[in-house]
Amino acid sequence: MEVRDRVKGLLRELIAIRSVSGEEGKIQEFIEGRLRGVGVPVVRQEVTEGRFNLVCPSDTPFVVSCHVDTVPPIDMENAFEAKEVGGRIYGRGASDVKGALSALLTAVELFKERHPEEELPLSLAFVVDEETNSALGSEKVVEVLGKDKLCLVLEPTHGALCVAQNGAVEFSLVVEGESVHGAEFEKTENPIKVCIKVLESIEDKLSRPVNILTLKGGEEHYLVPKRCYALAEVKLWQGERWGEVEELIRESIKEVRTSCDVRYTLEDAEDFIEFRCNGLLDPLKEAYRRAVGREPRLDTMPSWTDAANFHRAGYECVVFGFGSLKDSHTERESISEDELEKMTFFFLELFEVLRCA
Template identity: 40%
Template sequence: MQKDLISRLKKELYNLVSIPSHRDCDRINRYIKNRLSFISFNDQFVGKRNLYNIYSISPEKPVLINTHVDTVPPISMKNPFSPVEKNGRIYGRGACDTKGLIASLIIALEDFKKNNPEKDIPVSIAFTVDEEENTALGSERLVEVLDGITSAVVLEPTYGKVCTKQMGSYEFSLRIKIPSAHGSEFERFKNPSKEAFKIISMIEKELKRPVNIIKFISGWDYYAVPEKAQLLCEFKVFENELISEIEAKLSNVIDRFEYEVELEVEDFEEFLSFKKGNLYNLVCRSYEKAIGEKPKEGIMPSWTDASNFHKAGLECVIFGFCSLQDCHTDRENISVEDLHLMYQVLYNLFSILNQP
């Protein structure tokens, strides 16, 4: 029976990864609805590229299980939609973020229904889109149909930690403009690329934290010192930090330079501490029953759809096995063991919720 379960989990993940969902999520949504045909889903269009959420929500089932079906593009990953298993790990685009978690969810729901044919699935379910984009319209729109829902388990890779907090982030663009010069006279002039790194270093010192450079544009094909450098950057926002305090420190750095420097905020997400109540206890009980020990708590270092649910007043838990650091890379994978552990926790959660 154990071998059969593992085989089913792997097959489910292979099927999910083989369906590209970085531009159009229609195929993946139709596949999920077909696999979970014993659940009646509604479509909710989000007003972007014909994208739509699918959901089965009832106030009689106040606990919501949610995850996103969209992935980042293949980027540098070779054969991203042809999953392969190596040393107990399954590789492919979305294998961890979040199709491995979806595979475990599908099989857990299927088995719960098979073992309890007279029972209804005890949770509301929603698969959202657009999470990997800056707009995140899927969860933003889903909030409109969450009447009666009091809590949400958001499936994301958390290394198996139960996260009731989410790190904030400050994303900004930086533009530096300095008079150009003939390339042979470069040592007499400031190079905007070098100055950009100097500014980033000063920001890191002022804020006492590292800055991630997401995009860097500078230089040209002519023999001249470039006159511009443009960067897109971000850094993490910690608990109890105010945007006014952060921006005062940024201004303190920028004002030190005589040449033209522009810093503009692109996005700001404050550090979030979710409500910690019945849902947290339920997830911990399910974990302990499956694993045999209490789970570790953690802070989700990235933005998730839980942000929109939290703002709508829901208690949120972000949870999922597998490694976040490998997501969005050509190393993206999930171990077969994590697939199995995720299945066990979810099945136990359904069983606990099914009790009178």
């Protein structure tokens, strides 16, 4: 069977296994079975009751880490039934990040078929809980992996080697006012309009857009709502500290004149991170050149990833993977056959680079 058909078939199997955050058990058992089937030793690490990471340890400092959980279907119909259209495979997790997972597992199996007596020249980590704010899987897996590692974190980066990661301040707003009959809306302040005004004030103060993740308020009944809730975030760039940006957010809220009660809560925050990657970047670049036939592009990952936890643990990090981050989590989530094949060859070349080092 050709590599392309092999990795496509495996991706179809992975998409069919529902692995929404908190429900990762079945996919971890599947991964464990595939690895043990080719003689790769696997260790389970409990994260919370009923949830576990998988680690394939080695004596080398190199690690590839992949999260196994996905977001729910949301607007994607038949999200766990892979569909192939125009050379692309659609399904929940196709790009984030089961496409990379299928390429990695296929490469491991091919490597063991070619070198049955050799151990993998790097460690593997398959972690749970990435698609939540807690990210307990990557936080805990360092206890098994140990110190001073060089970690490739798999995420959809359009094929770029990401050597930095944007930070963010995530916050919620609750705006409450006096509810009145809808026909006399002029006699009160509408909390929804006030909430929007507050978000616009934040944008003006920071000179950047606010990403509104949730905006809830109002009923179908004919009255001005009493309450509005918003969950939002702002992105941080190189040189910015989240504490300083958050203080500006608080100031901008105070500048909005309103009779409504506005309550602000900091939900999560992370500074912009420039990864240490001196010992990691060269082998990744060489593997990319061999597999893809051109120089890799270096970039910044616009989203939080498990690399933040590995960075805090003192690891060198790079974030990488083919596929579109923009379309991930949406009904358009997909990955192309070409990307799957290139990623599989990338991992095979990386194994060869490391085993010959």
